[in-house]
Amino acid sequence: MSSIFVNSKDVFLDIVNAKDYVQLDRVSSIYQSLKDSIKKPLKMILLYGKPGTGKSMFLNKIHTDLSPTQSIYLYKTPILDESEFYKVLAQDIFATRYNGELNFTQFMKIVEKKEFKETPVVLLDEAQLYSEVLMEKIRLLSDTRTVKFVITLHKTEKEDIIAKEHFQTRIWETIELENASSSELKIYIQKKLMKANCFDSANMFTNKSVNRIHNITNGNYRDTNKLLYTLFDLYALYEKSSRLSNIRTDHVPNKLIEMAAIHTGLINA
Amino acid sequence: MLNLHELEQRWIRYKIKSYLPYIAIILSISIILLSIFIFLQESTATVNKNTILEKLTIPEVKAIVSVTPKKPLVKKKTVVPATSNKELTKISKRERSLHNSTNKLTLSPSLGFMKKMQTDQQPYYKTENSNESNDIQVEVPVVTVTHKDIQNLQHQELKVVKKITITHKNTHNDIAEIISRFKKNNNPALSLFVAKKYYELGDYRQAYNYALITNQINRDIDVSWIIFTKSLVKLGKKEKAMKILKQYINQSHSNQAQILLDEIISGKFK
Known part of the structure; x- marks a missing residue:
């Protein structure tokens, strides 16, 4: 049984499909x-x-x-x-x-x-x-x-x-x-997740976490997809290694966003 | 494949790196503030010191002026003829040494130059009269005696007394030269030298004046303050001298000044 994190991760696969088009x-x-x-x-x-x-x-x-x-x-x-x-x-x-x-x-x-x-x-x-x-x-x-x-x-x-x-x-x-604004990015992320019935994941994106994502990606959709794919990959890994209790799941912590950004190269660490 | 442990380590390094600029800014601001604080404290201390010095020195100058005796310090030389049968030629008589000079020979400098200095308002700006310096050559002296002694001289057959000629020309010429140099460059080292010389010569008033001038130019010369206060003590202003020394010690923490103060208090220095 795949977890919500794995499902959420798949939402952000970098593929161009008209069905994934998000209305903003x-x-x-x-x-x-x-x-x-x-x-x-x-x-x-x-x-x-x-x-x-x-x-x-x-x-x-x-x-x-x-x-x-x-x-x-x-x-x-x-x-x-x-x-x-x-x-x-x-x-x-x-x-x-x-x-x-x-x-x-x-x-x-x-x-x-x-x-x-x-x-x-x-x-x-x-x-x-x-x-x-x-x-x-x-x-x-x-x-x-x-x-x-x-x-x-x-x-x-x-x-x-x-x-x-x-x-x-x-x-x-x-x-x-143009790139998305912070509020547009939030709608984009949440709409995308909700389309795939990942409602819990969609609720994890607070203004603070979306702002951090926007800071890193400048609202670029491709970079955001890449970042969120890795982010949910990290969640899935924490879950798999039974360390999910170590991280917040009620909202996306900046630590995980930054770790995902480091891995994808969006942050040069 | 994601490696959580490695990624967490990288994230920690990234966080440390991202805080470094803030730490550097905070440190720089702290250093700047600390420097400003120290600078302000030093400025305040200097201002206080100046205020104290102003309080101390300005009235003192007036005091000294008022203390200055109407009669010049250098008294007329009185040539006391020796008894006819003895070859006593000249005896110089000085009023200020009358009280303690029975059989004692007191050598005193020719103070013709100082006479000039005293009459001037700002002695160190005036030029020296060359004639005065010539007068400094004192032929004498020789002997300082009391009236009683003079009388006794006639009764007791005073033998002799060779004619002693003491030339102060060199010392006073030196002082005159240094004063003229001081007038040109206002160097406190020169005025301090003059103060010291006058102190050595026993002219405490001039020593006081030049020490005061030195202090006005540079307030941080220990020796100058010591000559200044020693001169005050010698001029009979012991309390004033102690007060000034205490204030100076508070400002400078000078050991020499402390030692002098202790000596004045204990009566070791009179």
Whole structure:
């Protein structure tokens, strides 16, 4: 029989699943605006933010929600080979199987032949990994208005992606995702646990413990998941070694949060 | 795999490390506060000392001025002719030594220079009259006698008395030179030297004055305070001297001052 700690630990496994999407006020409004933007006649939509702010989850969620009613294609991992990229798009969107090398000119011919009642939406995750040349081709493709692109990018300090030439002139909608605030993080954690019926674990997160978690993770969802996974792993270990009486279970003590942070490398000890 | 024991150890190290800056800040603040406290205490002590010194010295200067006899200390030299049949040439007579000088020869310095000093308000700022220093060369003396002695001299056939010439020129020239140097640089070591010299010469009033000047310049010279209070005792102000010594001992914890005080109290030092 698995303990509540083991169950709680599994809640925070780092996997992107639309079912695990947690509705938060701010996130919901952003999600709604993204949905609205897709309906608009835009060429490109840029979704950007620091790693772990939920961009991939957003794309997954939107793909899950819109796929029953709309032609929408999600590419979670970048297709770095140019020919492969065109071939995948030709097959998925235009139902054209192509053997051998497919260059941009040939692909554009396929695109021009096909007409859609509703513009298909292509969701490209981790678009910062695409080459400059391929990004330029994607821009040209979006100019035909045959395909609409929603791309996600990491916002890095070194390069301001918004300033990139091919985004400056063509992107009509940019949406930035940010880290959670302390109160949002509390809701996120508790909602996630309650979804998995871990009510006792959810009640262990007081404002004080969530503030400590927020201090360590800066509200980053990925880091929070990582930290809480280790935290419940620690609880499970204490339970297994019959030392649970040594630690508090009515609320999460800072000691355990910090131990989890040390183990995950969020605290440099 | 998680290792609870190792993780707990790392957590303890992390906690210690995280408290270190606070400990360092608290220690720094404590040291700063302690330094400020010590500095303030020292300043307060200095202020108190200054106040005591002001109380002690200022009225004393006036007192001394008032004590200063109207007649100059250096009295006229009276040449007492020896009896005709004897070759007694000159006898210098000093009023202050009359009471105790029967057959005793008392050597006393030429105090012409000091006469000048006494008349000046601030003797150490005035220049020395070179003629005075020439006058210091005293030819004499020689003998200090009472009136009775003088009479006796005529009756008893006093033999002799060779003509003794004692030259104080060097000592007084030294003092004059040191005073002039002192006027230039106001060095307490020089004024202390002058005080000592005057004390040695028995001019306690000038010794007192220069010791006082030295104390005003530097309040921490033991010797100066000792000359100062010794001079006071010699000037007949024993109580005052004891009071000053006690206050000085309270401030400085000077052993020398304590010894002197004990000697004054016991009557060893008169």
